[in-house]
Amino acid sequence: MNDATSDRSDSAVAERLAAEALIVDVDGFEGPLDLLLTLSRTQKVDLRKISVLHLAQQYLAFVEKAKALRIELAADYLVMAAWLAFLKSRLLLPPDPSEEGPSGEDLAAHLAFQLERLQAMRDVAAKLMARDQLGRDFFARGITQEVQRVRKVEYTATLLDLMQGYARIRTKDEFRPFVMDRDAVFTMEQALERMRGLIGFAGTWTDISSYMPDGWDVDPVRWRSATAATFAASLELAKEGKVELRQSDTFAPIELRRRDGR
Amino acid sequence: MSDDTEIAETETDGELEQSLFEAPPMGEQERMVEAILFATAEPVTVKELNDRMPHGSDAAEALVYLRKRYEGRGVNVVKVGDAWAIRTAPDLGFLMQKETVETRKLSRAAIETLAIIAYHQPVTRAEIEEIRGVSVSRGTVDQLLEMEWIRFGRRRMTPGRPVTFVVTQDFLDHFGLESARDLPGLKELRAAGLLENRPPPGTLPQMGEGDVDSEEETEEGQSELFED
């Protein structure tokens, strides 16, 4: 009992010293894994033979110390502490057959693997940095000769480009995606506008074809469009009550007269 | 140009006519490779060499001779990835104090991150974090990218398609490595299984970005943990 107590107090002192040393530069740790790795060094054994249980206890003791000293630990340190506490219980208690998931040994093995891997990365990082380095141990060419870039532009055109170019000039027209050609269309709005200006004079019955725009009777396409627009405009004007329309027979001329008064 | 032709004449003699259409003799090709490598500070790929040399040249073969010629000399022909460069012999570094460029001191985090990328490439940020057990700051990766020691590799074909990082030719050049396979201790690490991407069994706390699969498991574990 006595022995045990003194043992405990001895190790407690050592642990406290270690922990305090750690606490002083807690900022220097790059996360909980780094802290674990540092703690594991106190075991002075090969990482493969490390006692994960002991390590968990060391870590938990460290966190306790930090708490006692009112040192705020980042959340991931606490998460690790919680996980290690869980791991510790799994390692200590007999396995519960009803419990699922990996065994305490699996978890401990993985943690040991993580520590070993991190240590290995640190070792090779040091080896890497110890290598001969460019600009420190060996050197590149001091006087570099610029490679002159001779930029040569080669212009090309295809026969089709040439033909299209020529065709474009010959038709003085753009080659463009298909669009409705609107220049042969006389819209109803245009017809209405034109007729509104003219119906003032239509005191007597007049053939609506006389309201057609000038020059639109030459080209059949334009004639057709102008006729339709004028007719539609006449109907519109009749609807508005501005004019009256009549037709004596099928295909006979449609006549229009201003509607007075009302 | 004229010297070039002269040499071709003297060396090939009767075959002059042929040589006008064929590649220059190997000795000439070696001179050409030598001139190009000397002129540039950056490593030059075999393809670039061939592109710059007369049609039909075989820079790869010329390099074999040239490398041999410079063995043991004050400067050496070195291979850097798939490119070639001339570098001073490392044992003469002491003569170059004047030339030494102050290199930016890398933080411990940056050095470790660099080593992890070199040894585990292609590697995702989450994997780096898993190995280091701490999140990787943006600045660290940015610094390494800026130094052109790492670059983005292919995206990983896993959910989220995360980008990966790989080391560059500049990295190899800086550390005098022919290829990433020549990294110190690589074989040993592989043999020890330390380069395997071993998934944590179940309930390890997720460092960095947690992966989706184990989320509920972790939560379950933690609700248990936090009972007291």
Next chain:
Amino acid sequence: MSDDTEIAETETDGELEQSLFEAPPMGEQERMVEAILFATAEPVTVKELNDRMPHGSDAAEALVYLRKRYEGRGVNVVKVGDAWAIRTAPDLGFLMQKETVETRKLSRAAIETLAIIAYHQPVTRAEIEEIRGVSVSRGTVDQLLEMEWIRFGRRRMTPGRPVTFVVTQDFLDHFGLESARDLPGLKELRAAGLLENRPPPGTLPQMGEGDVDSEEETEEGQSELFED
């Protein structure tokens, strides 16, 4: 460092002990000069070399050997003022140029001008402008001349004796034509859907006015072309 020691050992053999206190063997000094000249950004004087090399070295002598070693190689040791440098052999200067060929589409103005020349040759600048309805920039014609797709034809025997333009053999080769007469006529252009099926507005170009020389040559082709 190991290379260094090996060479020192093999070359000096029994004198090894002595060499620890004396200048390195000449072979080593040559290597050093080689490395310094290679890595230094500026030409280096003999004094600077001696200052940087181990005590007792004779850079001037090492330079003699080094210069000899690089004779006829792809790079040479050259004297620049009273300093020394390694430079690319003058006959290999052509390797230091990298030609990048960029392919660009000919501008619309150039294509149209070219087309007019091809269809109407020999044609004066005034005629081209009349056909295009806009003035032809000097740059456009120069570009076509430079590409060697057009050349000057005979002067027109009209007041002012204007030069004419005709297309070249290069032009025919590029477009895979045996002669300019093989250019598709308007009928074919229409059949190919390149001309709209309606009479071209405006006036026909004034062709071959006073063009005595080429009358017979072009008549046949053009009568077909300009059937409208």
